[in-house]
Amino acid sequence: MAQAQPRSPVEHGAPDPMQYMHPLMKKNYGKWVYHGHPKPGVLMHRAANGEEIWTVKAGTQRQMDHHTIRTLCDIGDRFADGHVRFTTRSNIEFMVAEKKKVEPLIQALNQAGFPVGGTANSVSMIAHTQGWLHCDIPGTDASGVVKALMDELYDEFVKCEMPSRVKLSTSCCEINCGGQADIAIIVQHTKPPKINHDLVANVCERPAVVARCPVAAIRPALVNGKPSLEVDEKKCICCGACYPPCPPMQINDPVHSKIAIWVGGKNSNARIKPTFHKLVASGLPNNAPRWPEVAEVVKNILRVYKADGRPWERMSDWVERIGWPAFFQKTGLPFTKYHIDDWRGSRYTLNTSAHIRF
């Protein structure tokens, strides 16, 4: 029998959201005029015609088994209006047209184990990556780090007691797929790649690998008679950029791949301009399954920020006011030579003024 003709895809592209949207949102699309925040995890939006929609936001584990999704759907059908949406940080939002539906919905979510919160001045769910579960180059896990940390930060998710909103991210390699954040938790390798010279010639496009290195530390070489690559270990900054295009250049190491903490990144334009997070701590062990050392540093920074930050000050606004010396003094984190940038453009990160706080 002849092989069946394969099915040609229909190139739908991004689907039209209108068909899935809550009818009240569809009706008032582009006509909203007000929002309130009656309690943690709850938002009320009002349209120009006076109609209100109530949103209840809940945290999820992002990597969800279909049972979990079906549970959320059941809650959506029984206690909400059958429409949901997800936020960029993998929170789920249930929209209801009537205020009286809010409390039963919150109770149903809590009973099913989903924390309600993540709005306004809370610590929201951590933007994260794939890690050991699915990535081909991970230095650590993602879902596990996030689960362990969110257990510790649970109260800060369900309450709104921070000076401003707090966005966290984790990334399981230095490429930083988790993105910029108020606090970012990112793998930091500390040793050059270990090269399996038997495999390089067959697996890697060598000129492309040479070109990937940000510091030109890689060059073609003949090793044991085989075409391979070698790394000038004095130049190597252990970034791991060579590893994705050349898996025989193993950068991940159970001991020497450490975890670094960065603070003060944000993407919003509110108040100070969008800005990158800055390195504040490193050398933390990749201590699965619960990464207690990382949690301790993160919780400490949050504790100090919570006590010292003023209303509406994001992490970056707060540090801008108190200055970096005070940040390191208040958090007790040591300031080392590695905190001083020496990458291109680093001169602009120096304090070229006599503005010094004492």
Next chain:
Amino acid sequence: MTKKMIPTPLLDELETGPWPSFVTGLKRLAKENDMAVDLMGQLETSYKNRVGYWKGGVVGVYGYGAGVIPRFTELKDKDGKPIFPEAAEFHTLRVQPPAGMHYSTDLLRKLCDIWQEHGSGLIAFHGQSGDIMFQGAKTENVQPAFDALNEIGFDLGGAGAAMRTSMSCVGAARCEMSCYDEARALRTVINSNLDEMHRPSLPYKFKFKFSGCPNDCVNSIQRSDMATIGTWKDNIQVNEKLAREWYAAHGSEELVDNVITRCPSKAMRVRKANGEAAPAHVSRVKLDDQQCLEIDNKDCVRCMHCLNVMPGALLPGKQKGVSVLMGGKGVLKIGATLGSVIIPFMKMETDEDYEQLQELARKVLDFFAENALDHERVGETIERIGLANFLEAIEVPVHPSMVAYPRTNPYVRTDDWDEQVAKAQEKAA
């Protein structure tokens, strides 16, 4: 079915604590499919040895060159046989979500049914590029899973050196800050360029993101090569009733500490309410019978802070549109970059306006395809050739909104200065 569960003492520790546990979810799946049992076996090994065990490869669907993330296990015994054979192939389908990530529960159940039938039953809402990630399919199941998803209106997303899946904020669907129809802009740009997503031929990835206002809830300035951010040209709109209510509830200390002094461009002042009409570029609203809040819109940089603090009392203006920034990206290779202004303002109301945004996107994609080096993001191209050359190539005139400040060094040849001045004067006229 029902392979015996492998002991997972390390993962079990992630079942404690109040946050929803993905491990508990995996265990539920392990009761009904062997792939999840073996996935947990491999993940437990990673937790034990602190290294990952996946490698990539080539797996796809008919007609497309991207959108599936192939994963093959590297955990093999001495004979080269996978230690966890049921998860030896564990591919992900990246699928584009409805713009704004709206779902009906019916739709979510359909997605679950498809993935329960063809995959592991594990779905991530969503990946960092915005894809629904259907995680865990054997090679033979990738095509039927895609066919089923495609039949109900869903399409694969981007991967590799291609246009990637996009994201837009909730925007007009539920936010008073929204300055344009984000979902429409996303679908206009992305769905007009699907060839770049499904049949990758770009030098490297290219991401578009769409935020309705400068709060930038989808992080477009940092996470996309071309960020479309809502803004407005005219005065901030005011609502006296809500302004009075806000002031009555919060008082003068909060007004000073949280609103006035936090304005980054010092555009706000408190003035006596003397009944005089406000100048054309000033928004003025009474806080009580004695005083009013004044915003000089010429000085306002549209940062959103005061609108966030006083919701509804202050709203974006009526002449809405977008600013377009380009060049945002992650660490590789020159270090992380934020997008910088390319189009200070573009009206976004009519069909033609949305078409113009698409034309700009197309022009940049074409330029990128022709001129970027291998594995170079457009932000790196711009850094390499200079913004002025980039602007010339995409036929966008220079504007002082594009710089934080003008050049601070004399290392430039200015032979045709007079010509450039004439050009600027012609534009100004």
